[in-house]
Amino acid sequence: MTEAIDVDLAGRRLRVGLDVGGTKIDAVAVTPEGDVVARLRRPTGWGAEAVVDTIASTVTALAGEAGIDAAAVSSVGIGIPGLVDVTTGRVLHAVNLGVESLDLADRVADRLRVPVHVENDVKAAALGAAAMREIDGSMAFLNLGTGVAAGIVVDGVIWRGSRGTAGEVGHLSVDPNGRLCSCGQRGCIETLCGGGALARAWAVPGALPVLDILDAAERGDVGARALRADLFNGAAAAVRALVLSADVERVIIGGGLTALGDRLLSGIRTALQAGAEASSFMRSLHLDDRIELLPAGSPAAAFGAALVGAATPLKEIVTHG
DSSP, rough: OOEEEEOOTTOOOEEEEEEEEESSEEEEETTTTSSSEEEEEEOOOOSSHHHHHHHHHHHHHHHHHHHSOOGGGGEEEEEEEEEEETTEEEEEEEEGTTTEEEEHHHHHHHHHTTOOEEEEHHHHHHHHHHHHTTTSSEEEEEEESEEEEEEEEETTEOOSSSOOOOTTOTBBOOOOOOOOOTTTBBBBBHHHHOOOHHHHHHHHOOOSSSHHHHHHHHHHOOHHHHHHHHHHHHHHHHHHHHHHHHHOOOOEEEEEEEEETTHHHHHHHHHHHHHTTOHHHHHTGGGGGHHHHHHTTOOOOHHHHHHHHHHSSEEEEEEEO
16 A cells, blocks of 8 residues: 655755766755755665665755755755656666666655655756756757767756657667667667767777777877767767757757867867858758857756756655555
8 A cells, every 4th residue: 555645845945956877976955046055976876775775865965064954855856867757756777776677756755755756867967957057948968978868958848759758869870880789770879979889999998998089099090080080970960960850059068078078079069060061051050059068067967856856846745655
């Protein structure tokens, strides 16, 4: 039988957002005015029980960091990789966390006695980036990390499409004769500009293989130059796909590869300019002027998760089994 917990949130003012990654949790406490008053990073647990424990303890520790009682928290939003049912808060196939199936919203709500909403991490990051950059209208968030994913926000709302895959360009095949992708297709955008695919193609041990590729390319290594071209051309293809399919005004690039800084941004811009040379139509879109990098260390994903959690009404019935 399902027990109902009546959670009265009158007087609570602090929103918490957590970006749960494969190695760490980035958590922020946000006021209703949108000010980040505390931030905390902690290692992520492995497996369903550890993930729930780590999230709950991080919320409590974050409240302490902000100098307030945990009872002041009005909502918790969680951005997490994997397939997320935003209605139930269930997470499926979060393989980098050791989670196959987890009723995350109910489990965390039961521990914290506060409403909890869960969202896919990239979609949460898209929402956070749009809010932090104060972007009106439409924008896309392109996440370049181990894999490639994207989210679209229109007028401050995540655009999901009919089945929740709007904007997911990583598995758009652009070369049917290209590298085999983990999804089973060949030549997906992710095989060109995903950090994992580039590391496998480089096949040289190192802590930062994509950085090593760029350094080797600048030294004249032929193989590295080819992979560098794949990186820039693949990311440019993702930008084109997002703009041509949804006509977003801005594409904000985030994810682990943004640590490459201007080398990444200028390379993508050059690839977009080269791709538009033969087409007056493509030149008219000014794609190279419509991209920007998320600043290094930005809390956009956690901030977006806080916004997701804040969508919870001020008085809600939280159920658990």
